[in-house]
Amino acid sequence: MIRRNKRQRTQRRIIVVIILLLFSTGFLFYPVLNKRIEAKRVDPIPSSLEQIEADIREIQLPSADTEIYLDLVNKTHPLPADYVPSDLTEVAAVAPGVTCTQLRTPAAEAFAQLLNAAAFDGYTLVLRSGYRSYETQQKLFDGYVKKDGQNAAEQYSAPPGCSEHQMGLAVDVTSPSVNYKLKRNFGSTAEGSWLAENAHRFGFIIRYLDGKQDITGYIYEPWHIRYVGIQPATEIYRQNITLEEYLAQQP
Ligand SMILES: [Zn+2]
Structure with a gap:
């Protein structure tokens, strides 16, 4: 009788210890498990490149993607001196110390989406120069002429x-990896390559392509992107042509 009581007590103790152990481990692991479940729900880890693409499309698709801006401005198609866009807006991500930090609203929105997508892929891109008034361009160009002469200045500045x-x-887009400069080698950096391969998805084109100086009038500028809208930008990218060539194809 006494022995059975002792055995029963021992069994009860073992059961209590097991219950306590189950409770404490559950208690310990619950926050971890819960966090994992939450993390999975809020921010799933993309399982493939297609998934990453789909995520970017879902997050970044520009709202202004139906708008098209095909006006041609080059050395033979100038703007009036008094032309000032009416919908200029500030761009947030700019290189240190720069002053021309505005773009037209659709371009500014598309540019913000482009920067987000770049960041999503691990690249930092910023604006080095956006809208410039006629007067600002005049001062800039006069400075280049003074420094390099009229002919040389016209190859790289308007x-x-x-x-x-x-x-x-x-x-003009740059990155910390080139110390926020606008140099030809930007095109061969990871950021410059990303820009060349992805700008069209947000409605931008690399405006002055390598080897197309006879058409555009400007040397290769891997940093200068122009907003035209997603559909034309995608077509220009696909054909690897200039805006001048694209416009010549239009009926
Ligand atoms: Zn430029």
């Missing part, structure tokens, strides 16, 4: 009225 920056639809 005379006043002939700059897409006056349209508010062009952005």
Whole structure:
């Protein structure tokens, strides 16, 4: 009798210890499990490249993707000196110390989405120069002429009225990896390659392509992107042509 009681007590103790153990482990692991479940629900880890693409499309698809901006501005198609876009807006992500930080609203929105997508892929891109007034372009160009002479300056800078920056639809893009400079080697950096391969998805084109100087009038500028809208940008990217060539194809 005494022995059975002792055995029963021992069994009860074992059961209590087991119950306590189950409770404490559940208690310990619950927050971890819960966190995992929450993390999975809020921010799933993409399982494939297609998934990543789908996520970006879902998050980033520009709302202004139906709008098209095909006005041609170049050395033979200048803007009036008094042309100022009416819908200029500030861009948030800009290189340190820059002053021309505005774009037309559709371009600014598309550019913000482009920067988000770049960040999603691990690249930091910022605006180095956006809208420039006729007067600002005049000062800039005069400075280049003084430094390099008229002919040389015209290869890489637009005379006043002939700059897409006056349209508010062009952005010079740079990154910390090139110390926020605008240099040809930006095109071969990871950021520059990303820009060349993805800008069209947000309605931008690399405006001055390598080897197309006879058409565009400008040397290769891997940093200068121009907003035209998603559909034309995608077609221009697919054919690897300039805006001039694309416009010549249109009926
Ligand atoms: Zn530019």
